[in-house]
Amino acid sequence: MDEEAFRAFFAANFGDVWAFVRRRVATDEDADDVTADTFAVAWRRRDDLPAGAERMWLFRTGYHVLANFRRGAERRRQLHLRIVSVDPPEVGYEAVADADRELWSALAAVSSSDRELLLMQAWDGLEVADIAAVLQVSAPTVSSRLYKARDRLRRELDRRDRQGRGNVPGGSHGKGSTR
Template identity: 40%
Template sequence: MSEEGPGSARDDAWFEALFRAHATAVFRYLVRRGAGDDAQDLAADVLATAWRRREDVPEGAELPWLYRTAAYVLANHRRKGRPVPVAEVSDEVDDASPEQLAVVDDEVRGVLAALSPRDRRILLLHAWEGLDGDGLAAVLGISRGGADAALSRARARLRAAWAARDDVPAG
């Protein structure tokens, strides 16, 4: 049996399966991170990187690898000085009044802003992307135990920051 080289039918099938399974998730990841109109191009860059580095993409952990690559691609994009639009507010209907939603949204943003960039990233990867355990570890480039501990610490700091917003000194 002959060994298949780069660009073989097996590689093509692998990439097609990767694309079908994860292209939309990568695109959404980039949109949520503020890539806006550039998200589609950046997602294509991420997938092109996966193709070039297909031997480095861990089997069974493709999506975390793609998310980590997307974070690097987006960081490089931002370093180039292109304007990155602010994420839009969701149009979803909620029972709360617009005023209540605005107050809560501001409070959540304020509490998240009080956290370190690493804690924010960990919490958002967990909440938005559904990553924990091995997936979170792969994206962060740390061990599973380290990822679990980092998520636990980030949650604790989030709880503390949320509680601190209610600690208004009596005047």
């Protein structure tokens, strides 16, 4: 792929890759960094891009660059924890106001792999075959995992709803109730 073709490839895919990454990182700056690294890999490997599957290759590469970014962030977090354990700073907490708090809370409660699948489909609009290409697994595997992930999320939301109404499993069921 020559420079002109790569520029067109970049222009056609930058927004989607950035959005894919941004939904998985804390800040726009982090999304900028991961997206730039993704396209740097694409530039270096531009002659090896699979014909007809360049876009999914780009998402898969972004997914791997993001994993490296997260590992680096975790190392930095661990270092920070070691530092603050020696000299802890004063910390102020602010309440988070979010209309989707319950959904986000339930998403946080499911496994990271379930959450990632659900977000790839819902946020990124990726089809099962596209998710399979990004994760390098078969489409039937993704379909099965998505079905199970949606079920686990639904059960988590139901559980939270029951708790919110005071109907906690294992609680008092009243006279004549069955379990």
